[in-house]
Structure formats: C-alpha cells, structure tokens
Amino acid sequence: MNKEDIKKEIITAIKKVKKENPMAPSITNTVTINFVANTQLAAGGSAAMVYLPDEGETVATIANAVYINVGTLFPIYEKTLPRTAKKLQELGKNWVLDPVAVGIGELRGKLLSDFKENRPPIIRGNASEIIALANLWNLLENQEKSKVRGVDSTETVSEAKRAAIAICKYTKGAVSVSGEVDLITDGNYLAYSHGGSKLFSKITGAGCALGGLSAVYACCASPFIAALSACQAFNFSGSNAEKIAKGPASFQTAFLDVLYSATAEEIANNNFDFEKIEN
Amino acid sequence: MNKEDIKKEIITAIKKVKKENPMAPSITNTVTINFVANTQLAAGGSAAMVYLPDEGETVATIANAVYINVGTLFPIYEKTLPRTAKKLQELGKNWVLDPVAVGIGELRGKLLSDFKENRPPIIRGNASEIIALANLWNLLENQEKSKVRGVDSTETVSEAKRAAIAICKYTKGAVSVSGEVDLITDGNYLAYSHGGSKLFSKITGAGCALGGLSAVYACCASPFIAALSACQAFNFSGSNAEKIAKGPASFQTAFLDVLYSATAEEIANNNFDFEKIEN
C-alpha cells in the first residue's frame, strides 16, 4: 500500500458517500450536536441523533456506522451506551468512539473502561484523550501521565503516537489523533494530515464534527480510510475557509460551505504523509 | 374561500405575529433546538423550550400555541408529552406535532400512537412520516408501506396526499407535508407552496424550524393558515437565500436574515396553488 493507493481509496470513499447519502447516526453531546449533523450533511451523509437504549440498538442495526461521543452524559447513557456498543460489535458495524473529557466523573470513567471490550473500530480524540484512554485500558507498558483538561488537550500529537498505535494493536481498528497535524493510524500504517486552521480551536465542536464525519465515511470505507478521509476533508476545508474568514464564526460558516463543495479529488490531494510502521 | 382570501389571511397572521411577538414554546429535539428558536425569533415570535411534565403543562396554559417534536426523546418524555398534549387539548390550544423518525424505538411509537386521541391541530412531517403516522393511527383503508429512514423521507409529497387528508378528516386540523413542493391541507382545501431550495436538505432542522414557525403563526391564525403561512415564509426565504448562498451554512444564515426582513405581503405572494378537495 502506497500513498497513491490511499488517495484512490479516499476518492472512492468520498464519492460513494456523496452518491449514497449514508446515514451515520450519533449518540453525542448537546453542545455540538448541531454542528456534527450539519458537517455530516455537508459532506453528503445523513444524520440522526438518539438517546434511549432501544433507539441506540435500532440505529446500530439499520445504519452502516455510528458515532458515539461521551461529551455530555445523561443518566440514561448508563444503559444506552453499553447496549449500543454491544449491538454494534455483534453486528460487526463500524463505529467511532470520541472519548471526550476522559477523567471527569464516575459514569464517564466506567463507560470508557467498559468500551474496551467492544473494541471501537475508530477512536478519535485529542492527544491527551488518546493517551488517557490507552492508560485507562492498560495498553501502555509504562503508564504515561495524561493531562486532560476538560475538552482541551495539553499534549502534542507526537506524544500520543505510542498510545495510538497501542490502541490499534488491541482494537484492530484505527485511531485518529487531532492536533496541529493530525495523526491517523491502524497500527500498521501511519498517516499525517496537514492543513486545517488554528480557528478550529476557536469554535466548539471541531473534534466532534470530525468524529461524526469519520462515521459518515466509515459507512463506505475501512476504519483507517474513513478516519483519514475525514481528517483530509477537515484540513482541506479548514485551510480554505480560513482564507475567507473574518473570525471564528464566519470561519465555521465557510468551513461547511467549502466542505459541501469540495470534490473527492481535492480532499484526497490535501497534503498528507503516509508511512509503514516499522516494528 | 379563494386564493385571494387566503393571501389576505396569511398577511393578517404574519402582521399580527410581527406586532404581538407571541411566544410559541417547544418541546423539541436537541439537534435543531437552536435553529427552531432562531427561526421563531426571526419571524417575530418568541421561543421557550422545556422538558419537564409540569413545565409542559405550564407553557400549554400560558401560550397560544406549542410545538412538539419527538426527534430526540428523553426518558422523562414518557410523562411530559402526554401531559402536555392533554392540557393543550383540554384548553383547546393550537399545537404542532412533528412525528420525527416514527418507527424508531418503543417510546416513540407509544407516544405517537397515544397522540391520536389528542388530535393534534397541526401535524408537520415529510411524506414518509405522514404516511407512517396515518398507518399508525389506522386511518388508511389500505395500509400503505411507509419507508421512513431515520429523519429522511423516501416518498414524495404527492404519495402522502391521501394520508394527509385522512389525518385531517380525523383531527379536524391541518397537515403540512414537506418536500420539493409543500402540501398543506385541512381536509377540505389543498394548498401547494412552491419555491424553497434544495439546500434545505443540506442543513439539519429545516423541517423542525418549519414546525416551530407553524406554531408561531398558530398563535395568531387557524391551523391551515398557520401551516400554509409557515411554508410560504420558508419557501420565500429559502429561494431568496439560495441566490446569495455559497453553500449550506451561508444559506442557513441568509435564510434567517431574509425571513427576518420579509414582509407579510412578500410571503403571501410567494407562489402557491390552492384548490378545493372534491369528495
């Protein structure tokens, strides 16, 4: 597998999404739920959000991929999230876990611990979240101190590389680490997606929207290609949106507009590095 | 009643809303709740959203019309929605039911079934939702297979005409079917509202916002006129917003801006057809 192969797979995934309009339902936080849905729609997918246990199981059954984000937990999630994850795993569906704010609260810790056995096919987070999750799952030989501060990362993407690979070795899926340069890996290959904009950190929900978009592409591609396609789409759209933005709010508007118009080729040709992991 | 009479009634309703700033509270989904409120405000109304049973009863008591959307259900809705609907019915208030994603989950099915006895004065949905609801309520002689897919419709508005009329015959209210051309009926008359934009399907919540706007107009007009006025306002604003939009996000911004500035006459003069239903 070389970079040109990857580009072709990205193009195929994105074209398929634009053609088939796949629904990638979410169980996600209330802060950014609208931005997640609008990002999914702008890219050509379809959105549906639920909270209740049997609804989680239903969408896991009818959709090709699901997005689960633990940003704002409701009490019912104690039932909804495990049942949905179990159903997704049973059916072999793709899904994206966004381990937001790992470390805050008892239910969050329990849910994130228990997801270990469900081996989420895609995990997307900032560097601190990925390191914290790898620690929580005891996947690192030496526990690394993670410094999650609410929803913000205090570590760099390269610091999370070892944790991301460790998670992939365990899940057999992909991990997407968001930062100045995004790292995407499936444990065998590493990709770094460049571009984007500093303004992503000045709007709430860029990470969540990226997770939701990963789920859309995961309806039509492997976890690794889906996670990479989403980062490429974000970085292409973000860097172009920044050129016309006057601040964070007009940036968000421009981002969705650019994402909507971006061709599969433009997204695939966004600057990225690709390498095999030497073991 | 002819088309000119209808135009006059639309103008009266819209002017009254702009003058009186009526509050149309909502119990609605978390995905699009902000867009619903901003649409209600842009049109001259006022918004208030609640979740708890006694709060639903309170807003049913103090407001002239209420918007109920079952998009994202919380467990408490098992109590909130029946109690609110009962209070609305007892007080003879106008309210709008948006039967989002009928078919997904047990609570949703039960709530939507039970709403039958409350005879919602306005029901707004896409074609698939309206057909599914008519089936759920056993209002069609021959059950028609509905193909609801999450929040998306897979049927055309004209396919839902029979179901819409059947619902009106039962509720004595109005039904609004959203699609490329919107169908509005009270069982005796049919209106088709033209215009709008394909970009409505590329932002989340256009249907919800239309439902919320219908509730605002229902504070000051009959169910049929309110539902039609809302479609006219949407189609006028959508088609004008599309002209200046660069994509779905700038479309949404332009839509609210145009709606805010649109005069009652401009909205009433948006292209629509009006006919009597021959029995």
Place this chain on the structure above:
Amino acid sequence: MNKEDIKKEIITAIKKVKKENPMAPSITNTVTINFVANTQLAAGGSAAMVYLPDEGETVATIANAVYINVGTLFPIYEKTLPRTAKKLQELGKNWVLDPVAVGIGELRGKLLSDFKENRPPIIRGNASEIIALANLWNLLENQEKSKVRGVDSTETVSEAKRAAIAICKYTKGAVSVSGEVDLITDGNYLAYSHGGSKLFSKITGAGCALGGLSAVYACCASPFIAALSACQAFNFSGSNAEKIAKGPASFQTAFLDVLYSATAEEIANNNFDFEKIEN
C-alpha cells in the same frame, strides 16, 4: 475607585483571559449551549458542559468559575445543581447564576429558592428575572410584581435597580441586569454599559452567552469587574456587528467575529457610566 480605575481592571481581566485561556464550565440549557461555548471561546476562554452531579462537583473543583443557567431543566438537575452550587460555595469559587424563566415549574422554583443560601457571586438576568428573584428570596421590603414571560422581560432595567442592589447587599456579589442599557452593580457601585444592538433580541441566547462570558472573565477578575467586562464586550461587539449585519443570523456571526478580534482596550473604552451608590 473611579472610572479610569475600572477601565484598567477591565483591561487586565480581558488580557489575562486571552493569555491564560481559562476554562469556565457550564451547566446550561440545550437551546443556546453552543452559542455560550462559542462566545466563551471567541473571547479567549475555554468551555466544558456537564449535566451529572459528580461532574458538576468536579468542574466546580478544577475550574476558577462556573456558569449555571436553569433554562431547560433535566430531572437530574434536582441533584446536580444543589451539589454543584454547594461545592462552589465551599471552595469560594466565582460562579454565575442565570435565573431563566423563574416562575415556570416546580423544580425551577425550588432550585432558585435554594440557591439563596449559596449566595451566587454573580447573578445575570433581564429586569423581570432579577425582580422575580429578589422577590423569591424576600429581599425587597415591598414585594414588586414581576412580569416574567418565559424568557422575555417585560420590565425595564431601571425598574430592576432596587432589586439588583438588594440582591448584592445579600450575596456580597454582583448583579448584571440586561436590557437596552445594561446595569451592573455590586451594591456599592453602579455601572451602566451602553451600545449593543436591538438584534440581540432577535437571536436566542444573547443573555445566556453574556452569562457564560461573565463566568470566563470571573476566572480572572472580581464578580463586579467580570460582569461589567462581559457587558462591555457584548455591547462593543454587538454595536460593531450591527453595522455589517443583514439580519439576525449574520449579526450573530459578525458578533462572534468582532468579539474574537476586539482588544481589551476597545472593550474597556466602550461607553459606560460609573457611579457610587449613595446610601
């Protein structure tokens, strides 16, 4: 303390926020939660929203200031809000109470009554909400009839002056009354912040976003300076946004863009009056 001293303190607070990027977590309503977060981010702060009791206690422990808004209550708030407020008080943290829609529902009334003993360091509301809260807490010699209508105020800011001062005398904190001209007081001093835009009343959540921004500044300043800085930032950004807005939605976008770019000096120099309260 004179007006120039106040300006200097505003400048110091705003610069500190831009430099330190403090996290001001929120327990807030679902309607405007995204706007609250984006406002906090645009000003240089960081956002995190939670619903569960132990999460409320955790963010109260790790953050310098918290925003509590009772707009849309969930059942769990019966536990979350008292436990969070108690923790905040025990730790002497700054926090902002937004008593939205006081008067609607039993839980809301109980929560707002019970907050009296927690003496919220900053209370922000419209005139009707401030008068209603002062009445609820029996802080006015003659009960004044408050006319809260959902989330809208039916009284003027000047009518709420007596109530605002009475609350400050009790809480030893600050009160911020939002209206055409904003009144901010700590019981000893009064400030009136001018500017802003009528379009704030045509978007949902301006008040909530102002409360959330007050919490961000309260991470780095006294309650009075924080509340005043937030009003100044809003009025500066609002009046400049209005100049380029074509309606409420482009106004909201422009508002966040301007807020993001505004310097501490520009915000401090926004027109305001400052006076000592003569007892």
